Amino acid sequence: MSDPNTHGSSTAPEAPDRSADTPRSADTPRSADNQSSQAEQTQQAGFFTRHPLLTFILRRILLTFVTLLGVIVVVFFLIQLVPGDPVRIALGTRYTDEAYQALQQASGLDKPLIAQFFSYIGSALIGDLGVSFRNGEPVMMLLLERLPATISLALCAIFVALLIAIPLGTIAGLREGGVIDSIVRVISQFGVSIPDFWMGMMLISVFALGFGWPSSGYTPLTEDPIGWATHMVLPAITAGVVSAAILTRFIRTAVIDVSHATFVRTATSKGLKHWTVLTKHIGRNALIPVLTISGIQLATLLGGVIVVEVVFAYPGLGRLIYDAVAARDYPLLQGAILLIAFIFLTINLLVDVLYAIIDPRIRIS
């Protein structure tokens, strides 16, 4: 198999797609013309053909689950690669032989690796991620404590980002090459290049020092909505502006691509209002690529924006991870990585489902 050409056989199932690239062969031999054969298929295939959207979602959930298992395996073995004996490190100056034995036994580290692995998977699946080396509290609890703050910040930041990016990206895309487009591109270039800690410090020095806005900490929404909002503004803007800069560029590109499509010319040739063409024809089609990148941005924000959280002394996941790394708290680190992976996969799943709802080509095979 040294010859790269031998991959030929593995590409065979994709061949129909290949031929679909040429305009003239866009249709398979049995295209929608054939009524009777379609009816037959429906009868034969039963449930899965009758509910394509449901089938699609079920398949995605299954895939997500498999990926999650893969992540658990990788995280478990990666941590094994870290040099040093975690128990010894955890004990630090309190080290005695008895304490060592006790902690090793309590954390299950005296068992063979393979047994450790299966017990880790078993407990991870029921939500038991072990206990923190530092304070002996369950990792799951520590993570869940921080989650509301992180979710609040992530949602507010992505809201800020979309609020800035959608109008800017759309206007720039529609006026490609014009003055507004140039200005937007320069601004988004700035946004991408500004370090977020600097942005945070600037906001603090202007709004916190100048106007007395809260610049640190977090108040739960359920306890004090106004306090929650005031604590949220500055970190949300800081985290949101960077995302906004990235999103603006993607939205601009998506709008340019779609507005050059022939079907947009068709829509214009119908004499539709500009706004109708923009929303129904350009907007919906441009949404598809934008959804992907928005999902990735949101997942990144949910994983904890470490720098922003440190600058604003914000008690989110990012700071927890930062502290866990500093203290070599491996169970906590492991758990945090798993949680972030879980968040990423969940959001990807949501994005996929949204795809299927927006795009009939996925929904209706």
Place this chain on the structure above:
Amino acid sequence: MSDIPADQASAPEAAGARRDPAPEAPVLEVSDLTVGVGRNDIVHGVDFAVATGQTLGIVGESGSGKSLSVLSATGLFEAPGGYVHGSSTLDGEQIVGAPAGLLRSIHGRRIGFVFQDPSTSLNPLMTLEAQLAEGPIKHLGISAPEARERSLQLLTELGLPDPELRLGYYPHQLSGGQKQRVMIAVALACEPDVLIADEPTTALDVTTQAAIIDLVAGLQRSRDMAVVWISHDLGVIGQIADDIVVMRAGEIVERGSVADIFERPQHEYTKTLLAARPLLRTQQKAGSADAHADREETGEPLLRIEDLTVDFEVSSPTGKRTITAVKDVSLDVYRGRTLGIVGESGSGKSTIANVLTGVVEPASGEARMSGDPVLRLSGADLKTMRRRIAMVFQDPFAALDPRMTVQRSIAEPLMAHNLLPRRQRRQRCAELLDQVGLDASFIERYPHELSGGQRQRVCIARALAVDPELLILDESTASLDVSIQAQVLDLLAELQDEHGFGYIFIGHDLAVVEQVSDTVAVMKDGEVVEYGTAEQILRDPQTDYTRQLIDAVPPAEPVRA
């Protein structure tokens, strides 16, 4: 404009008068229209007009400004830095420079548009009903149920099977021909006075093309519309138009009635376009036929395909199913001869090419090239076979890497097969370019600096680089203008005479395939339904499908559809 004699400029009126004793005033009248972008004029002051119930055909090759003129004349041309001067009136109302609001009230309502590629001209995310109803709801102020009723009538009239069900469909659930019917329905939804058809059949199979031409001609009669039909193919124009305008490089070089243009062409360019039309041998005047007739197959075939069957497993979100793309196909190709394979999209003709080049694995069957197995190879054997069988693809724009010079593109197969020392590659490239009729100055150019025909020549040179024995030409001229296509076909014939290559020429247009082929296989739904010498197939077609393909070729003498 200076090169058009005065009597020709007045020809449209004369032609109208001949057909109709009381000619109507033109509904769309364009005079001295100039279009450009930045500082460059692209269209240099054109005049044309079309009257109710009449069809104006505008013919010219890509880049001649034919689409641009018509889109500008109807207020649909928009580009940064673009400008339109001159006059274009719809029933006396000026369109050039009209405010956007007026244009929106004209577009879709009084002028309907059909564009070239039906697979991209419908919104993929909207149902047909939504796309059909938009125009009428906006322009006629009717309710959604009323619009649905209208759409239903229209689709029925346009011959879309089971229109009630189809209204809920999305574009990807239709075939190319069906999409174009829907697109025509969109254009006609508000009963416009003028229909603009911009290369509406160029992306379709010939049989579908013939059906669409008949359809539009029928609709035009029943609605008494004016039609402006843009095409690069004079044969198509001859079937639909009353008057013809021939455009080249942004100017009108000739105009006249269909009869004038076909029987008494004045301009050299018009004569070239007429000569370039793909015609069946039986349509050509006696004498010009047929260098191929005396070429009999002798000896062993260069390539023998036996009982080839190819299955595809198609996986959709709802599971997998098997489609038989090619079924029990047996074919022979002889040295120095051409096997033509003709059939519509999805007939399996390209799959055969992919099997021969090792891209697709066959389910069963055998193919031998001078006795050596061709199928199911790997490693060094596959590499050797890929040298002996070369391929030229349909789209020369997609088949060349935009970041590689012509020399690198041509030399790539030489490098892959380690054929020549680096020093001699440049020399070899120059030779190859010479063989395909390009001079050595092309060697350092990039694809974007070349025209479509030049790119396809480079692709052919690349295929020749490894000294193949068999060339597979998969729709290699289908995306070229007819005039360029004729030149490339001549080149291919010369190369074959000189080097004795075997050709497999794959196409959807029987007129083109038959012109270049010694033997022809007609494919339908993965099977060869007819196989014989080109002469046999043409004179004595055995299946209805072959007869359909023959009938779909535009006639040599224009016959109004």
